[in-house]
Amino acid sequence: MPAILAIAVNDLRLLARDKAALFFTLFFPLGLAVFFGAIFGGGGGGSKLDVALVLEEDGPKARAFAEALSADSSLDVVRQTDAGTPLTRDEGETLVRKGAVSACVVVPKGFGGGIESIFAGGGIKLEGYVAPGRGAEAGLLTGKLNELAFRQMASGLSDPAEMTGMLDRARSSLGGDDSIPDENRRLLTDMFDRIGEVNKTFGGLNPGAAGGGDSAGSGGWMPVQVSLTELKDESDRPRSSWEVSFPQGVVWALMGCVTGFGVSMSGERSRGTLLRLSVAPISRGQLLLGKAAACFFACLAVQALLIALAAGVFGGLMGQFRVGNPLMLAAAMMVSAIGFTGLMMLLAGLTRTEGGASGLGRGLIIVLAMIGGGSIPLFLLPGWVQTVSSISPFKWATISIEGAIWRGFTWADCALPFGVLLGCGVLGFAIGASALKPAERA
Amino acid sequence: MIEWNAVSKSFGTVRALRDFSLRIGQGEVFGLLGPNGAGKSTAIGVCLGLVRPDSGTIAIAGMGSPDDPRTRRSIGAAPQAIALYDELSGRENLRYFGRLHGLGGSTLTRRVDQVLDEVGLLPRAKDRVLGYSGGMKRRLNLAAAIVHDPPILLLDEPTAGVDPQSRNNILDMCKALSQRGKTIVYTTHYMEEAARLCTRVGIIDHGALLATGTVAHLIAEHGGESVVTITRTDGTETRVATPDPVRHAAGLIGDATVQGLRIDRADLESVFLNLTGRSLRD
Ligand SMILES: Nc1ncnc2c1ncn2[C@@H]1O[C@H](COP(=O)(O)OP(=O)(O)OP(=O)(O)O)[C@@H](O)[C@H]1O
Ligand SMILES: [Mg+2]
Numbered sequence A: 001m002p003a004i005l006a007i008a009v010n011d012l013r014l015l016a017r018d019k020a021a022l023f024f025t026l027f028f029p030l031g032l033a034v035f036f037g038a039i040f041g042g043g044g045g046g047s048k049l050d051v052a053l054v055l056e057e058d059g060p061k062a063r064a065f066a067e068a069l070s071a072d073s074s075l076d077v078v079r080q081t082d083a084g085t086p087l088t089r090d091e092g093e094t095l096v097r098k099g100a101v102s103a104c105v106v107v108p109k110g111f112g113g114g115i116e117s118i119f120a121g122g123g124i125k126l127e128g129y130v131a132p133g134r135g136a137e138a139g140l141l142t143g144k145l146n147e148l149a150f151r152q153m154a155s156g157l158s159d160p161a162e163m164t165g166m167l168d169r170a171r172s173s174l175g176g177d178d179s180i181p182d183e184n185r186r187l188l189t190d191m192f193d194r195i196g197e198v199n200k201t202f203g204g205l206n207p208g209a210a211g212g213g214d215s216a217g218s219g220g221w222m223p224v225q226v227s228l229t230e231l232k233d234e235s236d237r238p239r240s241s242w243e244v245s246f247p248q249g250v251v252w253a254l255m256g257c258v259t260g261f262g263v264s265m266s267g268e269r270s271r272g273t274l275l276r277l278s279v280a281p282i283s284r285g286q287l288l289l290g291k292a293a294a295c296f297f298a299c300l301a302v303q304a305l306l307i308a309l310a311a312g313v314f315g316g317l318m319g320q321f322r323v324g325n326p327l328m329l330a331a332a333m334m335v336s337a338i339g340f341t342g343l344m345m346l347l348a349g350l351t352r353t354e355g356g357a358s359g360l361g362r363g364l365i366i367v368l369a370m371i372g373g374g375s376i377p378l379f380l381l382p383g384w385v386q387t388v389s390s391i392s393p394f395k396w397a398t399i400s401i402e403g404a405i406w407r408g409f410t411w412a413d414c415a416l417p418f419g420v421l422l423g424c425g426v427l428g429f430a431i432g433a434s435a436l437k438p439a440e441r442a
Numbered sequence B: 001m002i003e004w005n006a007v008s009k010s011f012g013t014v015r016a017l018r019d020f021s022l023r024i025g026q027g028e029v030f031g032l033l034g035p036n037g038a039g040k041s042t043a044i045g046v047c048l049g050l051v052r053p054d055s056g057t058i059a060i061a062g063m064g065s066p067d068d069p070r071t072r073r074s075i076g077a078a079p080q081a082i083a084l085y086d087e088l089s090g091r092e093n094l095r096y097f098g099r100l101h102g103l104g105g106s107t108l109t110r111r112v113d114q115v116l117d118e119v120g121l122l123p124r125a126k127d128r129v130l131g132y133s134g135g136m137k138r139r140l141n142l143a144a145a146i147v148h149d150p151p152i153l154l155l156d157e158p159t160a161g162v163d164p165q166s167r168n169n170i171l172d173m174c175k176a177l178s179q180r181g182k183t184i185v186y187t188t189h190y191m192e193e194a195a196r197l198c199t200r201v202g203i204i205d206h207g208a209l210l211a212t213g214t215v216a217h218l219i220a221e222h223g224g225e226s227v228v229t230i231t232r233t234d235g236t237e238t239r240v241a242t243p244d245p246v247r248h249a250a251g252l253i254g255d256a257t258v259q260g261l262r263i264d265r266a267d268l269e270s271v272f273l274n275l276t277g278r279s280l281r282d
Helices: A002-017 A019-039 A060-071 A089-098 A111-116 A135-157 A160-175 A182-202 A207-211 A242-270 A273-279 A284-313 A326-350 A354-374 A383-391 A393-405 A411-435 B040-048 B069-073 B090-100 B105-118 B134-146 B164-179 B191-197 B215-222 B245-250 B268-276
Strands: A049-055 A075-078 A103-107 A124-130 A224-230 B002-011 B014-024 B029-033 B055-060 B075-078 B152-156 B183-188 B200-205 B208-213 B226-232 B237-242 B258-264
Touching: A002 A019, A002 A242, A002 A284, A002 B090, A019 A242, A019 A284, A049 A060, A049 A089, A049 A135, A060 A075, A060 A103, A060 A111, A060 A135, A089 A103, A089 A124, A103 A135, A111 A124, A124 A135, A135 A224, A160 A182, A242 A273, A242 A284, A242 A326, A242 A354, A242 A393, A273 A284, A273 B075, A273 B090, A284 A326, A284 A393, A284 A411, A326 A393, A326 A411, A354 A383, A354 A393, A383 A393, A393 A411, B002 B040, B014 B040, B014 B055, B014 B200, B014 B208, B029 B040, B029 B191, B040 B055, B040 B075, B040 B152, B040 B183, B069 B075, B075 B134, B090 B105, B090 B134, B105 B134, B134 B152, B134 B164, B164 B183, B164 B191, B183 B191, B191 B268, B200 B215, B200 B268, B208 B215, B208 B268, B215 B268, B226 B245, B237 B245, B245 B258
Parallel strands: A049 A075, A049 A103, A124 A224, B029 B183, B029 B200, B075 B152, B152 B183
Antiparallel strands: A103 A124, B002 B014, B002 B055, B200 B208, B226 B237, B226 B258
């Protein structure tokens, strides 16, 4: 075991010292991912939050709220379908599911009445849906909705006529409720009378006094309630171009690993160090496993690094990259690493010189990577190319990784790509290992 | 300690070893001499398990075949072609090879520094091998063979292409290793190295071992006669082969036509040339 580890560590160190290999396994794929992600438009567009608005009530209060929401500079509000009809709740929800908008806000029936009966146990209720993984935007939107709702409420309080109506409704509801103890009833009636006097004298309350309230409320009274539901991820389309370009970057990185280690393995032969390794008191199995382990770890590391970068930079606050199933992604990366380690062993075993390995590497491997989704995203390729590309392990790696990120794969969907990659790993290792005979090279 | 038993090996039509039998005892420094393509490296390769003989056997005393990793642990090999990682420093190279031979921890650190010191590379230990001179690489190539302190050393032309300083360092090291009881097989084209270092030498050509013995024994047996070269005043030169050159020279005293006189005694080189001939090799 220590020997295998020593070989693996040494190989990784050699890779790290090889500037060209390092460039092709890390910086080039990263650059490609960022470049292609950016030219194909990145995320949804701009820094505005796109929101679908569904009005289930058509009263003046609801319309005023809709106007206020549409006028907000930080939001991009959609109120109609493509056909020009007002959005229904189902249509709004579908837009969120498809990723066309980040969230959907529903102004439910009874919105206006709730404002008017604000002192009679009413209040503003808003509902809505948020796209999966957009927690940060959900928070921003909730704050924004609270602010607008309070302003709406306050505008009512500052209108003397409306205020009088609100107080009358409050008094009558107070009279009809037997459950309120007499003591409290007297206090509340007294309070409504005083507010009524202030209203008559000054022509409305100062909106600021009411707007300062807290949506969480104290004593359980919540004049504004916003409940946004985060949808489950069922979309089978990428959320942004980053979700396409980074899996592509992963493919190039895997390719860099395969050629990098393949070349370094033939390099051991040509610079004679393979002879030293063969003479060392280690078995052939240990030698091959050490070599394979180095490639495996490098494959795993570059994949993890690229995806982590994407999730950190383009996910997070920007919400343009999200791993649908992290566990599945981990499995996909593991299986890809195994598959490409096998491919590396095959490459190393079938080529005798560094030139040969890099020639074959930069020929065959590039072709496989290109048809496997390295240059043009798989799902944009014409059907027949997609069929041909099935011979490319890069395609199966792309599919596995995309499956876990945005394709919404189930574990059953993974069976085929994972199986192909594992098969490629085992077969490549077997063929490569039998061709890599350390002896007979005096 | 090491025993080749009627080993034969062909590469296509080239017979690299034919019926090669040799027995090297513990603590011996054995010089294997032969022209290019004679089969020296092949003989060593068989010993390392790198070349599988067509027939015959190899035995490393007390340990068996080199196919067994445990046997290989007791062998240190310096390949004829320098085998090092250019991208790593001298120390990193030795640490890696030491680790592969089962060293670790403080033993590894101590051995690496000790060996680096012995080959005079301690001041350059941190530099990448890429920037080393030919002599430094040769010395490191030897250091990598001895880092795990094996009892058997197989050194294939360990002084090829180096300057007299590096050559001296390498020869001194081999002497010191021999004094520490190591068994050494040393291949070379340089007769004076073999004469200076080896307790016994063998002459190999076309894959066959032609003669073995101590240097003195080989000269007596195969050195042939010494040569007296006489230059006369008329410019002519005559060469006389004789078993007793001093007596021949004495007979020339008083001869006015003799302008100069040179005596070439038989040495290892004459043994070598007598046994392997003067025709060019590939
Ligand atoms: N792997 C091989 N394939 C084909 N021929 C080989 C191989 N190894 C050695 N030979 C041939 O076997 C013969 C002996 O080679 P070997 O390397 O043992 O000679 P050597 O005595 O070490 O020569 P040198 O002094 O040049 O190193 C040569 O003719 C060589 O060409
Ligand atoms: Mg040789």
